[in-house]
Amino acid sequence: MRKMSYNTDLDLENKVKKSTERISENMHIVANEPSLAFYRLQEHVRKALNPMVDRRVDVNKLHQELQGRCYDIEYAVSAIKSVDKAEDSFKSIQDNLKNAIFLKQQLKYEESRKKKPDTNSVYKRLSAHITLDLPELTELSDVVRETANRVESIMKSSHS
Known part of the structure; x- marks a missing residue:
């Protein structure tokens, strides 16, 4: 019987050894799991x-940009409302402009x-009837204008 008990003891010892190793391993995992x-x-x-802070x-x-744009929109809306209130002023300005244009035309x-x-100027009467299609020559037109002025002054001095 001794032999059987020895075999059982070895078998039991192996089972205990395996169990203790598993318990030790599990204890190690459990002990280290919170730190992990x-x-x-x-x-x-x-x-x-x-990235979350960024x-x-x-x-x-x-x-902040959105708040700034909201303030801009509120300002624009208030400006548009004030333009509606200025309609009478604009009508008054328009009436004054019309009157000023009319008065200017009357003065003119x-x-x-x-x-x-x-109508006494011979040159002016003559030039009113003569039409020539000449090309634009600035130097020539200045000379013609100067000559016309001289002719007119001679004609005036001869009538005097």
């Missing part, structure tokens, strides 16, 4: 934090009636 979890968390935070800075910047008409063209 914290390591994974730290790794995730380290990788995700910088995104937050971008969102804050966009928020009165001045044209007061100024009578010098």
Whole structure:
């Protein structure tokens, strides 16, 4: 019987040894698992934090730009409303412009009636009937104008 008990003891010893190894391994895993979890968390935070901060800075910047544009829109709306209120002023300005144009035309008409063209000038009467299609020569036209002025002054001095 001793032999059987020795075999059972070896068998039992192997089973106990395997069990204790598994328990030890499980204890090692359980003991190290929280630190592994914290390591994974730290790794995730380290990788995700910088992009998340950058995104937050971008969102804050966009928020400020959006607020600025909202203020611009509010200002534009108030300006448009004030233009609606200025309609009477614009109508008054338009009426004053019409009156000013009419008065200017009247003044021009009165001045044209007061100024009578010098019909005594032979050159002017002659030039009114002569039409030539000459090319534009600036030097020639200056000379012609100067000559015409001289002829007129001679004619006036001879009548005097």
